[in-house]
Amino acid sequence: MRNSRAFAMLAIAILAGFAAVVFASRWLVQASSGATVPVAVAADDINLGQPLNEAMVRTVNWPRDSVPPGTFDNLKALDGRVVRANLAHGEPVLESKLAPIGTKGGLSAVIGEGRRAITVRVNDVVGVAGFALPGNYVDVIVNTQEGGNRTDNQQSISKIVLEKILVLAVAQQVNRDDTAPKVVNAVTLEVTPEQAEKLDLARSVGTLSLVLRNQVDHDILRTGGATKQTLLDQPVAASAPVVEAPKPVRVKYAAHKEVKRDCIGVLSGVSGSQECF
Template sequence: MKNQRALIVMAVAVLLALAAVALAGRWLLRQPSNSSGRIVVASTDINLGQRLTPEMVKMADWPADSVPKNAFVDPTKLNGRVLKSSVLLGEPLSEAKLAPAGTLGGLSALITEGKRAITVRVNDVVGVAGFALPGNYVDIIVSTQKEATGEATQRERNISKIVLERILVLAVAQEVNRDETKPRVVNAVTLEVTPAQAETLDLARSVGTLSLALRNQVDPHAADTLGATKLTLLPAAAAPAPVPAKLPAPVVHRVAAAPRRTCVTVINGLRPTSECF
């Protein structure tokens, strides 16, 4: 009897302990973690140049030891701000991804301070078959004619030369989305240049035809070239070496051999004489 009563007491104690553990676990799960914070993240994919609205952002828990620098904790501070880089769903928003306050949005928000945007007409060949996309870097090649100097021939005046290097493509046609990786054949490309480069590019397209050369994203090296001309492209054939003139064969004059004669010595007294016939 005593053993049965002891077993009942132990069973009740175990059940109460399990209930206490379960209640404590639920309570702990409901408590905010001291190692996490709440920051503003994107509630949808947002393209660069767009103006933020309250529907585009939301609050989300984020580990306190990995909160991005200058992350926002108040979504109201983002109303009306313009993105200068694309943001994906759930990505934190920070000051580094925003254009300066007061920017109206659109392409002007993407232009670096002190630079300009200029648009050039292209085709499927000039535009690198549609692979010159926003965010890529290109070199500008102009094909034109040099000023005539002296007796320079047409062959020497035609030239193709790289005039601008590592120029950022801001937009193709009227789109600035940099997430697209498929080629798009368009009729216009907008480039980011300095004021001096804008003048060079405007002059280049007025004196010749332009081509774009797509370059590696991380290649900073400059191309040191002299330009290509018809003379360097198709060098003149070397003149054949002169063939030495053949000297006339020497004339050999043969002297006819004298006819053979028979000589006889005749002794006349003491004086010998020779007679030939």
């Protein structure tokens, strides 16, 4: 009798424990599902300029309280969108990293609003030994003749004409994650329309050089350019003063006036005359 009661109590305890486990697991599942939301992330590394498709992204459960703004939970909404920045594996796909809807893939999707892309020919020296990579900033120097005329009486001058210019691509490569130097023959720069005009004129009147600068340096320095005199610290010859031609002097002639003299009358017989002295 006692054994049967003990077995009954044991069975009841086992059933109660199993029920508690079931209810607790259901509560945890419901709590965890309510604390996460689906977020679209990159299924693999994606380079900028690539159009997305459903095979390149997937959804994962992301904590609701830490979801960054601009995420997507629908993979179909990302179909055909172009990436403006590199995405690493597992990185959330944000609206700020995508080009506007309707943009086609390629370098044009990376160009900022109101900007233009222009390509300049470089070599291993002009291209800063291959360290001018996509995502870096450079200054542009032109070496030409003063006044723009290549004559013997003009001296060479080097002048920074553009500052803090973004490098969009080197040759046909736009990947900004690669830090290895690449010696190429062309560099594509992002400029404003006014800067594009200056750059095109600069390469037609002289030779160009690129100067690599720090990415966080935003200072704009205005220089007067370097000439042979400033390079050798020679005094600049003072220019001869301009002598103006003498202005013609107008001579005014006074009207002749008759000089008054003392006169007396002389009578001779019946005739008379006047003598002045």
